[in-house]
Amino acid sequence: MDKNTYDVVIVGGGIMGSSTAYFLMSNDARLKVAVVEMDPTYTRASSALSMANTRIQFSLKQNIQISQYAFEFLERFEDKMVVGEDKPNIAYRREGNLFLVDESGRSTAREALDLQKNLGCKVEWWSLEKIKQRYPLYDLSGLAGGTFGPEDGHLDAYAVLMGFKAKARSLGAEYINDEVIQLMSVGGRISGVKLASGEKLTSKFVVNCAGAWAAKVARTTGVELPVEPVKRQVFVLDPAVKPEGPLPLTFLPSGLYFRTETGNQILVGKSLEEDPVGFDFNWDDKRFTEVLWPELAAFVPAFDTLKLIRGWAGLYAVNTLDGNAILGEWPGLKGFFLANGFSGHGLQQGPAVGRYISELIIGTPPILDLSIFRPERILENKPLSEAGLV
Numbered sequence: 001m002d003k004n005t006y007d008v009v010i011v012g013g014g015i016m017g018s019s020t021a022y023f024l025m026s027n028d029a030r031l032k033v034a035v036v037e038m039d040p041t042y043t044r045a046s047s048a049l050s051m052a053n054t055r056i057q058f059s060l061k062q063n064i065q066i067s068q069y070a071f072e073f074l075e076r077f078e079d080k081m082v083v084g085e086d087k088p089n090i091a092y093r094r095e096g097n098l099f100l101v102d103e104s105g106r107s108t109a110r111e112a113l114d115l116q117k118n119l120g121c122k123v124e125w126w127s128l129e130k131i132k133q134r135y136p137l138y139d140l141s142g143l144a145g146g147t148f149g150p151e152d153g154h155l156d157a158y159a160v161l162m163g164f165k166a167k168a169r170s171l172g173a174e175y176i177n178d179e180v181i182q183l184m185s186v187g188g189r190i191s192g193v194k195l196a197s198g199e200k201l202t203s204k205f206v207v208n209c210a211g212a213w214a215a216k217v218a219r220t221t222g223v224e225l226p227v228e229p230v231k232r233q234v235f236v237l238d239p240a241v242k243p244e245g246p247l248p249l250t251f252l253p254s255g256l257y258f259r260t261e262t263g264n265q266i267l268v269g270k271s272l273e274e275d276p277v278g279f280d281f282n283w284d285d286k287r288f289t290e291v292l293w294p295e296l297a298a299f300v301p302a303f304d305t306l307k308l309i310r311g312w313a314g315l316y317a318v319n320t321l322d323g324n325a326i327l328g329e330w331p332g333l334k335g336f337f338l339a340n341g342f343s344g345h346g347l348q349q350g351p352a353v354g355r356y357i358s359e360l361i362i363g364t365p366p367i368l369d370l371s372i373f374r375p376e377r378i379l380e381n382k383p384l385s386e387a388g389l390v
């Protein structure tokens, strides 16, 4: 095979690209796989800027199954990703997620809870009394209760990304530091990519794993994806009153969420309608002091005295059709595969998605049927419904 000819070219080496490369190589070590990544420092990649939460608490069966797969995979991740003497440490801490609801949200939450339980997940309905007993700092006025996922948690996202990448490389995947500026196709079939350096890579399979840049990449071959880069911000706080023990990732009905971080810090965030679309990575302390803090302090009065230590901004790749993943081959362009539109829950979907895309390309029956996320639904305008979007 010619030096610039590959079996599969992956555009973007974040969690999706690196997981896909790992599964391709571990399924068939003879494959020649290239991962083109324009920023190997991952400064702007969502995978490195995420809250790194993992949860079972979704309402769509397939999103729950994706998380079940992730839970099992992540428990064994450090052993699976060993390269020589190097074993990643992903700091996987399962401290739980608590989704609070008011009366209007009770029935939707209970429906999702029943589905999760029917699928064999550990998740519980918590009364206000139970919540107050466990987390006495919370002011629960106006709420009806909550669902608690004891196996939900968080991890070191960068370490997971590096773990996948190192293992994929050790199995033979080639990472190329360059930018894909053009997808190439001939007669309704993808044929490769053009790079900013002037090189051309030839391949019958190209996978779009470009995260918030996915629509820009797809457009170079005339494919319009409903995926927008939307700025989201997270703030790191040092409260005067330190909670006893870890607080779970706690979601209020308004969308505000927070949890404890190592070193007695609190991480807090909230997706807002007015969050700008575009490639803007500046965080704004006024967003915290004027918008989030009053809401946080009303719910946890002890947090009325705290120090804002820092913040950061990253991009959700928002699927404007339905906020869910877009997975599979684009109809009308053979060999062009998508792993896009993960909005705010893609990190935990990395393992199952990488596996699924590799199975579609290699042609083995998928262990998880994720065809509900097929790209055709965009053209048919058939959105999926998921109540657990954050």
Ligand SMILES: Cc1cc2nc3c(=O)[nH]c(=O)nc-3n(C[C@H](O)[C@H](O)[C@H](O)COP(=O)(O)OP(=O)(O)OC[C@H]3O[C@@H](n4cnc5c(N)ncnc54)[C@H](O)[C@@H]3O)c2cc1C
Pocket (backbone or CB within 6 Å): 011, 012, 013, 014, 015, 016, 017, 036, 037, 038, 039, 042, 044, 045, 046, 047, 048, 049, 050, 051, 052, 053, 054, 178, 179, 180, 181, 209, 210, 211, 212, 213, 214, 217, 232, 233, 234, 313, 314, 315, 316, 317, 339, 340, 342, 343, 344, 345, 346, 347, 348, 349
């Ligand atoms: C603030 C925030 C909090 C989040 N919290 C969570 C959470 O708690 N749990 C969760 O599961 N998810 C969370 N997410 C979402 C999650 O981070 C993403 O869904 C996931 O990381 C997407 O991975 P990706 O590989 O698709 O994208 P990315 O990690 O962004 O990777 C895409 C890569 O493609 C590269 N690229 C783009 N265009 C090109 C090109 N033309 N040529 C070469 N390379 C290119 C980019 O440089 C980038 O490295 C959060 C996201 C943000 C921003």
